[in-house]
Amino acid sequence: MTQCVNTPDPALVARYRTRAPRYTSYPTAPQFRPVTDAELRGGLARGDGPISVYVHVPFCVRRCHYCGCHVEIQGNRDIGDVYVDDLLAEARLWRAGMKDGRGLGQLALGGGTPTFLKPAALRRLYAGLTELWPRVPGEGVELAIEVDPRTVKPEDLDNIVDIGFTRVNLGVQDVDETVLQAVNRPQPFELVEAAVRRLRDNGLDDVGVDLVYGLPMQTAESFQRTLDAVASVKPTRIALFQYAHVPWLKPAQKLLERYPRPDSEARTAMWGQARRELGAAGYVEIGMDHFAVPGDSLVQAREEGTLQRNFEGYTTHGGLDLLGLGVSAIGYFGGVYAQNRKEREAWRADVAAGRFPTERGWVLGEDDQLRRRVIMEIFCNGRTELSAAEAAQLQEPLARLGPMVADGMLVVEADAVQVTPLGRFFLRNICAVFDRYLEEDAPTRRYSETA
């Protein structure tokens, strides 16, 4: 495919504009239902080999009004010490249900704000986890942590490097003062520069940046300043999320409705602007919303066709069983999704009583597994290959792709579905066709707009 599509035709975008999941899981979290202790134990016991661990640290000192994540506003960092005790107690519960001898292949800390934990607490958490699952020897283990440049202290950054984290992700979102003020996140860009410098001076080069487009007060000009500023610190990865406005789930987002927000056409243009500018700066586009420098492991994984997708976005270790620790965290092991309780006291009470703190989840059947594979491959590689039997099983959704094929978004071959460069903008629409649980009315109730 040599066709270069930076910005799709607005009329086409308008025609396909709907509400659809971002498919960080399949089935998606709103479908999850209660799972039994036996189902969880079955999934846990099935697994072998290294595991990937995601730890959710929900605390933030101030609420960003756009935020769609599960957070708890807290001023007292001492709470983090208790939280680490509870996380390690939870980790021991899961460990007891697993086969012996499994190691840690990947660790990611997200939030909220993982650096809300004091340096000693973070160190204790890492030591406790690696006692249960020793770090797999050799190259390739990824230890990643999200950092908020506004609140992180130099000693937190030094501690992160000293523990052995290999990747840091900075929440930047935007650099324009008017935008940042509107979303309640004042953040001088010097703080971002200082954090990057400190990490690199300590020898940690892999620094990624999160941006959001579609925020209130953003314009093409302000967004250009953001892209330029971010490029100046040379992140190895850039995640560019489209703002998901879901005030029925996140009431603080209602506060943003008093400001002008870029409409669908302006948002699509921003996406094109980012593709053009970041492409010119040497970044490779990954999947739906990520960019990375050519030597990055995400680019390598994309080239090798091993890129995966989970709740953290795109990842190189998606083949491993994923254990989610902490409030609201989601794991996926042995064909079972498990989402923890969101309310901290309820989560704690379960852990204290020796029960898995799982609120809901899903045990994947054979049809779920096939659709999950197809959706993840389309999201990651823009292509999925199907045996004759699989194509027969998916006959109905494959037939429903007809209008998208006619509009040039994908090509359906006898044994494969191939997304075109234009189709990359419509990945959520394409994958929704394979989602057997997306009832007619669900999109309006639960998901953000596709464009």
Ligand SMILES: C[S@@+](CC[C@H](N)C(=O)[O-])C[C@H]1O[C@@H](n2cnc3c(N)ncnc32)[C@H](O)[C@@H]1O
């Ligand atoms: C789990 S959040 C935690 C970020 C971190 N605490 C920080 O410094 O902001 C991870 C990322 O999700 C993205 N995000 C949060 N809310 C969003 C929304 N409503 N729509 C799109 N992206 C969002 C932001 O880019 C954010 O950096």
